[in-house]
Ligand SMILES: [Zn+2]
Ligand SMILES: [Zn+2]
């Protein structure tokens with residue numbers, strides 16, 4: 206089993222298109238690496254590739270994975286879907302934008318595991334609805350706490366199973382879920398967007414080997430400090446790192462990573478006190494290309 210972080214930035218990516226904050230300007234000067242939007246690839250021992258979230262950067266994220274490139278090299282008539290299935294946490298742009306990409310290919314009926322609300326949104330929207338109708342995407346509905354085997358677009362079972370838990374994020378048009386993907390020997394949790402931590406979530410993640418957790422903002426008033434925007438981290442449905450460090454440090458999981466960083470987040474600079482502080486709490490910052498071999 207292999208886990209690859211194919212994107213670690215928040216929905217706007219890094220640098221953000223309209224921003225010249227310290228991080229964004231360092232990035233444009235080549236002093237910080239640009240980052241794709243948050244997404245994880247989980248690859249089983251049969252080389253099935255499952256993407257957690259379909260970021261708008263998905264095309265390049267697929268191209269960054271050796272297994273995906275090898276599949277294309279071996280394909281019969283130069284065409285094959287390099288990914289087998291997608292699991293979607295919620296319907297904010299950074300997490301579903303990549304679904305539209307699949308319309309450029311052949312209709313592979315790629316399974317898209319998602320909530321019934323997100324499935325309805327996808328099926329009824331102009332762009333995505335057409336892709337479902339024409340057989341590019343095949344929404345598969347998941348429910349909280351129910352074990353679901355993940356299938357490839359070829360119709361064969363993968364070695365991976367899925368469990369999800371509904372979480373509180375921004376209470377707008379979409380519902381939001383935390384994901385747990387596991388094989389017989391290994392499990393990973395991916396919760397990139399969440400506003401509060403509670404006992405339910407603690408139980409949900411208590412048995413995983415690796416956790417990727419919401420790290421959008423370090424401070425609650427980060428947008429105000431950096432950009433003069435009067436919206437807090439909680440206003441936008443994100444628990445700030447400063448409020449999650451303590452409890453996450455106490456959860457017994459072998460490897461714990463923050464992910465889904467906003468461009469304003471000081472953790473993007475390894476020299477910052479904030480970056481050092483998360484290491485002190487025995488957590489790490491995920492980055493594009495981070496690979497965990499199991
Ligand atoms: Zn997001
Ligand atoms: Zn910025």
Ligand SMILES: [Zn+2]
Pocket residue numbers: 295297374375398
């Ligand atoms: Zn979101």
